[in-house]
Amino acid sequence: MKVKESDQNLSVAYTKVPQCRLRRDIFERSVAKYVRDNRLVPPLAEQEILQHALCLQPLLDAVSDELIYISLLINNQLWLETIRRIPYERRLLLLPQCLSDPDVCRAERDAIGLLCAQCGGCAIGTLQSEAEKLGYITLVAEGTTVVSNLLSSGKVDSVIGIGCIDSLQRIFPVMSEHAIPGQGIPLLFDGCRRTQVDLEWALRVIREYTPLPGHTTVNLERVAAAAREWFNPENLASLLHPPITETARIGQEWMVTGGKRWRPILTSAVFAAAGGDLERIMQAAVAVECFHKASLIHDDIEDNDEKRYDQPTVHMRYGIPAAINAGDYLIGEGYRLLASSGFSGETCAQMVKAAAEGHRELCLGQGEELAFSRTPLPVTEPEVLSIYRRKTGAAFEVAVLTGALAAGLDNETCATLSDFSDAVGTAYQIQDDIDDFRSTPGRAADMLTLRPTLFLAMACMSDNPLIQNALKQSWHKDHMRQRLTLIKAIKKAGLHKRVELLYAHYRLEAERILANISHIEIKRLLRNIITHMLTF
Secondary structure: OOOOHHHHHHHHHHHHOOOOHHHHHHHHHHHHHHHHHOOOOOOOOHHHHHHHHHHHHHHHOOOHHHHHHHHHHHHHHHHHHHHHOOOHHHEEEEEOHHHOOOOOOOOEEOOOOEEOOOOOOOHHHHHHHHHHHHOOEEEEOOOOHHHHHHHHOOOOOEEEEEEOHHHHHHHHHHHHHOOOOEEEEEOOOOOOOOOOOOHHHHHHHHHOOOOOOOOOOOOHHHHHHHHHHOOOHHHHHHHHOOOOOHHHHHHHHHHOOOOOOHHHHHHHHHHHHOOOOHHHHHHHHHHHHHHHHHHHHHHHHHHOOOEEOOEEOHHHHHOHHHHHHHHHHHHHHHHHHHHOOOOOHHHHHHHHHHHHHHHHHHHHHHHHHHHHHHOOOOOOHHHHHHHHHHHHHHHHHHHHHHHHHHHOOOHHHHHHHHHHHHHHHHHHHHHHHHHHHHOOOOOOHHHHOOOOOHHHHHHHHOOOHHHHHHHHHHOOOOOHHHHHHHHHHHHHHOOHHHHHHHHHHHHHHHHHHHOOOOOHHHHHHHHHHHHHHOOO
């Protein structure tokens, strides 16, 4: 008998998901055992999950088309315990429109998706009703854009996605990008019409919630909001004492000005993810920001910058002597806050030591940059990266280690977090260089003042005659036009692509290092921070 084309497509679709419930149960139990036996810890890259699926394939006697299904089960098992601890109201249930029965469906559709009428004609109403009763955010929609917007809003900590295998494959990379854990429940067959789902399985996953005693899942939005609140004038005055002197007034005024607060957010995130109370880390986190803000005052003086956060720099407003003194005041306050932060004497000593070592590294990195500025010479990529690691990587390391030490994390985890900070700090500085280089011509401050950047290093290493000619003229301080020419020549020669590749490398390196951390909550929250911090 001749098989119709539609039947052929359906046959292929069926092989992706086992149709027999008993076989699906066997797959699920086998995957759970494999994940436990091999002590797999999320998140894993898509390729890593696929490699584990290939290892399981012969054990399950699975066909090649079932590999994606096995990969999905591995992902589900990896995130099972994490999602079980996340409150229902912080979860998103994503449902496919194709579950509706077109012959009886009375639902309306808008620009986002389907507005279920709860008619009982399909599984959508049952699943949505149960999820919303528990407190879920629910969405009946196709495509990744609306999901991406929801995830980036910070209102969702996990996703339960129901859809065909192909749709789930498109959604999960979006979740990975936002460092959001998720589980997928595949439709039993594809076709986008009269599809079916294992309702019992879906309801079981939706209902699962087993919070640990005294434990709540940490979300970045709450951590960031708390950290930023600590820097209002009233709170600072209580921590740093009322600003009754000019130096204190200048310093505290500068503390509340501008900035994204990534360093205290990192400190707070690591501490909270390890189970600590946010309010307990407040003083140490403010200390970390004191160090950072002091370094900016001194950096602006040394670089003779007139603007910071689109406002006059501290030394432009109050003069260099007063600005230096205000920076020194903030450094002193930072060490005082750490030493009196309420942790054990040993822990306080470790935090102060980490801050001092980071302070030292930052000064050495800034010293290399200042030496270059006095006598500009051709600079290499490794030399620039060394400055980045010392100036920015060290500051991020202080932030992360302060939270880790306060939480009492072991030496191995702290060492891994140091490596992570190095990679993140380097990527963050490269991102800053790229932003500066892409800015309006005439405003690329770092290149126009000929500071040691990767773009300058690329130019020094280039044999392009136009670049070499512009570079030769640019060493002279009064040749601003030649520096603009150099910027244009670098763009035309495509040297900026190498810098962008280095940025991608260090961002991926940060994620790779995180894979070595066994603490799931710390890993998840830091990946989330990377997503928000390292982005164009």
